[in-house]
Amino acid sequence: MNNEKAPTLKDVTPRSQDYSQWYLDVVLKAELADYGPVKGCMVIRPYGYAIWEAIQAELDRRIKATGAVNAYFPLFIPKSFLEKEKEHVEGFSPECAWVTIGGGEQLEEPLAIRPTSEAMICSMYAKWVNSWRDLPVLINQWCNVVRWEKVTRPFLRTTEFLWQEGHTLHATETEAEERTVMMLDLYRAFVEEMLAVPVVHGPKSEREKFAGAKTTYAIEALMGDGKALQAGTSHNLGQQFGKAYGIEFLDQNMQRTVPWSTSWGMTTRLIGAAVMTHGDDSGLILPPRVAPIQVVIVPIPPRKGDWSVEILPKAREILATLRAAGIRAHLDDRDTQQPGYKYADWEMRGVPVRLEIGPKDVEKQQVVLVRRDNRAKSFVPMPGLVPAASALLTSLQGDLLLRARRFTEENTTRVASYDEFKSRMADKRGFLVADWCRDGACEAAIKDETKATVRVIPQEGEAVPGTCVRCGRPSPRPAYFAQAY
């Protein structure tokens, strides 16, 4: 049952009114992050960092399950290292931060603060790899990187951000391509299962690919305002980096061979993706699997007398029971706030399930459970609490994905004419599925005229050739277009 109407948080801009202001409001007021003293550098506060930790824990587990291991490489990259791969340096130099002074003295060679670690890691690989027996190399790193961005937004685009970057070397081109696609699929599954964010996936256009890559694959999610957000990338780097950094191995035929490499990463941007995908006018809605608090217990004091006599002990007992069952629970025992205030407060923070325990419930040996997404209320007998709470969390997780998927589908449109493309992009935006000739000039013109870019070119299913929505030349299969974050 759906109870009271959503009380609008008086301090959060309604999502329907101003999406981007709403986003900033909830990120700040739910205490996920705060602005630091340097432009584009945010502080990730404990509540936001706990989400990142949940993401890290599971993503790390899944990455290791593919055979990769973790390592750590230096933050500083000598200028000459970065310059070895031409396309790569051209792509990244505009957003590089440089250290030129150390210990009070001018450095002989400037050091880049890593914008990504291909240069550093490949240089080390050149020392470590000699034989086909050394392959594959499958290393992942969790770290921070810095990219000097002009326009920044908390989590979505910050000057410094946290991520994982995997870097692999393979003896064959096929194996590298398999790895690239495998990691993309791992990312897709992770984002859908953990963050309940549905994505489209496939290779990028030439124009949108990673600097120096042969092919870039990406997952892209559609946000509530109809703009697409790149949520993860996996690059097939071919032999480019191997050649540039002098990596060679002796293969089984005693031939000196340059290995094929890949790299793949996901970032703290995922937190922004989850916020934008699921939130509502009352604030955040966190997917249970990454929510720092899955169940918040709000004790209701008796009309007369002391809540510490009966209510609080019961609430503590419930807290212990839930925690023992592996549910991340929190007891809000602040006696300075009213229950109603606490409801609004925890809703704003996106806690998936609220548990109310008051005099009436103690009497009836029950608790009240309320879902964050639709505020549906259920009365649960105390003995069945753990299974009921678990089931509620599970179904909420599933429903969030379904709801987001429905939204994405409803805002994905197959367009046949450029007029339709333009009017649609000027109006509701969303994903537009359109045939495209693969010509970069045409792509650039589309961006000029509609602000939309090629997000991915999905490969599954039969290729149905068509004609380019803009110029009419042949198109092997349609691409997904959207305005991007």
Add this chain to the structure above:
RNA sequence: CGGGAUGUAGCGCAGCCUGGUAGCGCACCUGCUUGGGGUGCAGGUGGUCGGAGGUUCAAAUCCUCUCAUCCCGACCA
């Protein structure tokens, strides 16, 4: 990096035009009260007015520069 806006207490704002030693609401602290959707009352704490320089007897207020944030455009996880 261009165009626009903003910056005064933790948050939201007034004061600036017309210079004269800083105010309101919320939050916070104390006490009582209240408690199943943001209780109420009373009393209190807190600000070198984003920063630097200038004009002036005197600057939150006028001038210059600078930094940050937001919005709109060109480049990017």
